[in-house]
Amino acid sequence: AQSVTQLDSQVPVFEEAPVELRCNYSSSVSVYLFWYVQYPNQGLQLLLKYLSGSTLVESINGFEAEFNKSQTSFHLRKPSVHISDTAEYFCAVSSTGTASKLTFGTGTRLQVTL
C-alpha cells in the first residue's frame, strides 16, 4: 500500500514570488508520482508526472517537480507564481506494478495575492 503526505494545507504567497509545495510518499514498491491541480468546482487536471528517467519533470506552465527516492519526496516548485495559479494542488502516487489506481494526498491550497 502507498500513502502520500502533504504537510502544508495552505500556502499563501505573493504574485511573482517563488513557491514550493511539499509532498512525501511512502511505498514498499516502485512508484509513479503525479501532481494534479484542481480549480474551484472543477475536476482534477494533470500538472506533471514522474514515470521513469530524469528525476526532474516540468509542466508547460512553469511548474517543476523533482523525484528524490532517498527522501521519498516529490516537491512541486515554481520560480514565479501568478494569480491564476491559485488552486488546490494534489500529489498522488501509484505502484508501477498494478498501476490501476491513484492514492492522493490531502491537498495544498495555493493562494496567490498581489
Add this chain to the structure above:
Amino acid sequence: DTGVSQNPRHKITKRGQNVTFRCDPISEHNRLYWYRQTLGQGPEFLTYFQNEAQLEKSRLLSDRFSAERPKGSFSTLEIQRTEQGDSAMYLCASSLASGPVGYTFGSGTRLTVV
C-alpha cells in the same frame, strides 16, 4: 473529443433516497475509474472498470454502492439509502493505457444529502 462528462453536476437528496450518477468517458478509453472526494480531502479510489468488467473495488464501496459499465461505454454509480456521510464530490476518470498515467478526470458530481 469533449472529455469526460459527468451528470448531474449537482445533486441534493434527502437521507434514505437512492441516487444515480452517470459518467461518459472519452470514447476510445477502455478504463474508467470512480473516486470520491470529501471536503478538505484528496480523492479516494472507489472502483475501476476495464471495458465492461469491474476489476477492483475499494472497501469504501459499501453494499449500498453499485457501479456498472454496460457494454464498456458509459458508467453509472448508484447509492442506495443515502446517508449524510455520503455527501461528497464523486469523480470519474478514464484512460486509454493501463494505469493512471493517462487519466482524464471529469468535473465531478457534487452530492449533498440532507
